[in-house]
Amino acid sequence: MPQGWLKQLDVQKLAARAARFEAEVPLSELPGLPDDLPRQDRSIHAAVVFGNEGRWSAADIALKGELALTCQRCLEPLVLPIDSRSRVVLVESEEQSREAPEEFETVLAPAGQTSIAALVAEELLLSLPIVPLHDAPCAPAATAAVAVEPEAATRRPFKDLRALLKGE
Numbered sequence: 493m494p495q496g497w498l499k500q501l502d503v504q505k506l507a508a509r510a511a512r513f514e515a516e517v518p519l520s521e522l523p524g525l526p527d528d529l530p531r532q533d534r535s536i537h538a539a540v541v542f543g544n545e546g547r548w549s550a551a552d553i554a555l556k557g558e559l560a561l562t563c564q565r566c567l568e569p570l571v572l573p574i575d576s577r578s579r580v581v582l583v584e585s586e587e588q589s590r591e592a593p594e595e596f597e598t599v600l601a602p603a604g605q606t607s608i609a610a611l612v613a614e615e616l617l618l619s620l621p622i623v624p625l626h627d628a629p630c631a632p633a634a635t636a637a638v639a640v641e642p643e644a645a646t647r648r649p650f651k652d653l654r655a656l657l658k659g660e
Contacts, residue, residue: 498523500605503582506542507549513608514539519559522613534558536574538612548581548592551599553615564623566630576619582606 497513498521505511516535519525536557543550554577563570582601583589589598599606599614 497608500607503542503549503551503601503604503606507544507551507582509542511542512540517609517612521609522616523607523609524613525617534560536612536616538608538615540608540611545579545581545593545596548583548596549601549604550579550581550596551611552579553577553611555612555615555619559620561624563626563630565625568626568630570624570626572621572624574616574619576615578615578618580611580614 497515497517515538517538518533518535520533534557536555536559539552539554541552543552555574556576557574559572559574561570561572562568579596580599581592581596582604583592583598584601584604586600589600592598597618599611
C-alpha cells in the first residue's frame with residue numbers, strides 16, 4: 493500500500509477514479525483490532541478496489557493469509573486461513589446505512605472519509621470466527637483437575653465417646 497494507507501481518504505474521489513490498492517499489510521499496524529487478537533509478526537495480503545454502486549461509493553475488499561489464534565476447545569495454537577472477499581457500500585452516517593441497498597454490508601465513513609487500513613481491519617474482523625476451533629475434534633487441554641474421591645462412608649471419630657464417658 494502507499495505510504496499514506498493509514499491516512500483518511502475521500503471515498504467519493506477514490507470511487508470516481510476506481511482506485512486500486514494492493515499490499516501485504518502487517519497485522520500489528522491495523523487499527524481497531526481487539527487486544528486479545530495476538531499481535532503477531534504476520535501480515536495479510538489485502539486488495540481494495542473502489543467503485544460506484546448506483547449513487548453509492550463502494551469497495552471490493554479481498555484478504556488472503558493466515559492468523560495464529562488459540563483453539564478455544566483445547567487451548568492449543570490454531571492457524572486460521574483467511575480467504576475473504578466482500579463488496580461494501582461506504583456511508584457517512586447510520587441514517588444513510590438504512591437507505592443503502594440491502595444486499596451490501598455498509599461501512600461507516602464519517603464525512604465521506606476512511607482509510608485503507610480501517611477497511612482492511614473491518615473485513616478481517618468480519619472474517620474471524622466467533623469461537624476459533626480446530627476443524628477436527630481435539631483433546632481437551634490438560635488442566636489441573638481436582639481429585640474427587642468416591643463417596644466414602646461417613647467417618648464419625650467420636651461416635652463411641654458417650655459410651656466411654658458413661659463407663660467411667
